[in-house]
Amino acid sequence: MNDSTITDHASHSHHGHVHPAASASDLKDPVCGMTVTAASPHHLSHEGKPYYFCSGGCKAKFAAQPQKYLRAPEAEGAPVPSPEAAPGTVYTCPMHPQIRQDHPGNCPICGMSLEPLMPSLEDDENPELKDFTRRFWWTLPLTVVVTLLAMVGHRTGWFSMATQSWIELVLTLPIVLWAGWPFFKRGWQSVVNRSPNMWTLIGLGTGAAFVYSVIATIAPGVFPPEFASMGRVSVYFEAAAVIISLTLLGQMLELKARSQTSAAIKSLLGLAPKTARRIRGDGVEEDVPLSNVHIGDLLRVRPGEKVPVDGVVVDGASAVDESMLTGEPMPVSKRPGDKLIGATLNTSGALTLRAEKVGSATVLAQIVQLVAQA
Numbered sequence: 001m002n003d004s005t006i007t008d009h010a011s012h013s014h015h016g017h018v019h020p021a022a023s024a025s026d027l028k029d030p031v032c033g034m035t036v037t038a039a040s041p042h043h044l045s046h047e048g049k050p051y052y053f054c055s056g057g058c059k060a061k062f063a064a065q066p067q068k069y070l071r072a073p074e075a076e077g078a079p080v081p082s083p084e085a086a087p088g089t090v091y092t093c094p095m096h097p098q099i100r101q102d103h104p105g106n107c108p109i110c111g112m113s114l115e116p117l118m119p120s121l122e123d124d125e126n127p128e129l130k131d132f133t134r135r136f137w138w139t140l141p142l143t144v145v146v147t148l149l150a151m152v153g154h155r156t157g158w159f160s161m162a163t164q165s166w167i168e169l170v171l172t173l174p175i176v177l178w179a180g181w182p183f184f185k186r187g188w189q190s191v192v193n194r195s196p197n198m199w200t201l202i203g204l205g206t207g208a209a210f211v212y213s214v215i216a217t218i219a220p221g222v223f224p225p226e227f228a229s230m231g232r233v234s235v236y237f238e239a240a241a242v243i244i245s246l247t248l249l250g251q252m253l254e255l256k257a258r259s260q261t262s263a264a265i266k267s268l269l270g271l272a273p274k275t276a277r278r279i280r281g282d283g284v285e286e287d288v289p290l291s292n293v294h295i296g297d298l299l300r301v302r303p304g305e306k307v308p309v310d311g312v313v314v315d316g317a318s319a320v321d322e323s324m325l326t327g328e329p330m331p332v333s334k335r336p337g338d339k340l341i342g343a344t345l346n347t348s349g350a351l352t353l354r355a356e357k358v359g360s361a362t363v364l365a366q367i368v369q370l371v372a373q374a
Contacts, residue, residue, distance in 0.1 A: 030070065031058035091116055094258060111186040111199040115258070129255040135179040136248040142171045143238075143245040150238035154230055161232040165217040168237040176210045180244040206243050209236040268368045271324055271343040276308035277301070279352065293358050301340075301351045309342045310357035318349035325363065 030051055042053035046066050053059040091114035093099040093107035105114050113128045146168050153164050187203025190196055213235035216223060220233040227233045275287045279298040293299065293309055301307055307320065319331035322344045331347050334340065340353050342362045359365065 029054045029058050031061050106186055106189060108189070108193040109195050110197050111190055113255075126255055126259050129252060129259065132182075132248050132251050132255065135182075136245065136252060139175045139179040139241075140245055142175055143241040146171045146175075146241045147238045161230050162220075165213075165232050165235050165237075168235060169214060169217050172210065172213075172237040172241050175241045175244055176206065179248060180206060180240075183244065183247060202243065202247055206240040209240040209243075213237045213240070265368055265371050268364065268371065271306075272364055273306040273308050273343070277305075291359070293355055295355055295358055297355045299353050299355060301346045301353060303346060303348055303350060305346055307340045307342055307344045307346060307351075307353070309355045310362045311340050311353040311355045313338045313340060313351055314354050315352035316350050318351050319347045320351075321345040321347055 031053065038052060040052045040054070042056055042059045044051055044053075044059060044063060046062075051062060053062065090100050090102060091104055093110065093112055093114055095112055096107055096109045099107050099109065099114070101114065106112065107114060149164055149168055149171075154161060159167070183199055184203045184207065186199035187207075190200045190203075216227070216233035216235050220228070223233050272290065274290060276290055276293050276297075277285050277300040278288050278293065279285055279300055285300055290308055298314065299308055299311065301318075303318070313334050313336050315336060317333070317335045320334050320340065321331045322341060323329055324343060324345075325341055334351060340351070341364075342357075343364045357363075360369070
């Protein structure tokens with residue numbers, strides 16, 4: 001067994017148990033859920049069963065805590081996560097998709113904030129966007145004042161230039177130390193990771209301008225007389241303030257654009273119903289979460305309800321609106337033996353279906369995964 005690169009890519013949204021009898025086309029990495037093949041160099045045996053992994057990292061995690069990632073196969077009646085569920089969320093970098101981890105953070109290569117590989121309906125507004133927006137609007141007035149002082153302060157004659165330097169210092173402090181803190185943090189991480197990026201440049205540029213200006217304001221005597229101009233040593237507080245504010249604005253615009261890319265996925269996730277009406281062995285019907293629907297379960301679909309999972313009609317007759325999948329506005333007649341697709345709308349009669357594909361195996365889930373990969 002040797003560790004090498006990832007062999008195949010697919011959705012990371014679901015943890016799955018790899019059944020030893022599974023074919024090479026439907027093997028799943030039990031740690032991250034990625035589709036793999038039996039030819040993967042990352043594999044091991046646990047309790048007599050072979051398990052295959054997308055990378056050495058996943059194999060190491062499984063070897064350390066195998067019970068954490070084991071799930072009973074669908075045939076044994078274990079619940080399979082529904083498309084809208086997001087257990088074991090994997091975070092990745094939009095610019096460097098090879099960066100993947102099981103918790104939020106920043107990309108070690110470019111410093112961008114990692115995002116969930118598969119968004120969920122429960123996702124709120126991006127917390128980083130909210131944070132940057134707050135930092136930007138709270139410090140924008142200070143940036144404007146500092147910039148105006150630097151541009152026209154010497155013409156107003158309201159106070160001496162030395163006093164103006166102190167005023168600019170006080171106004172710039174919250175901009176640099178609070179609004180710009182995330183940038184300095186990422187810049188430091190780029191140095192630690194030995195991966196210089198734009199945060200390295202921003203951190204060095206604004207930091208150097210600010211530190212130089214602070215020294216020029218507090219101890220102007222340490223500079224040669226040639227550095228003095230109009231009664232003070234020239235300072236660059238406005239440069240540091242403007243760069244940080246503009247960078248915050250750019251990050252806000254970028255994060256808003258990135259958040260819109262997941263809108264289509266969330267729209268698809270919203271097509272699936274949240275529950276299904278399952279018929280128990282004694283004939284009693286009960287509403288259960290979609291994640292608790294197993295292959296072979298009998299489900300009742302009443303008029304006006306959405307089909308919960310992919311299956312086949314075993315009883316009843318109705319017309320089903322499949323426009324969400326085919327675009328065809330006319331409902332399609334369904335009778336015993338006909339196939340049903342999850343998230344399509346039952347229009348008239350009641351149907352009883354037998355579940356054949358659940359969780360990540362449904363047509364809707366496959367569409368969601370393809371869109372997420374794209």
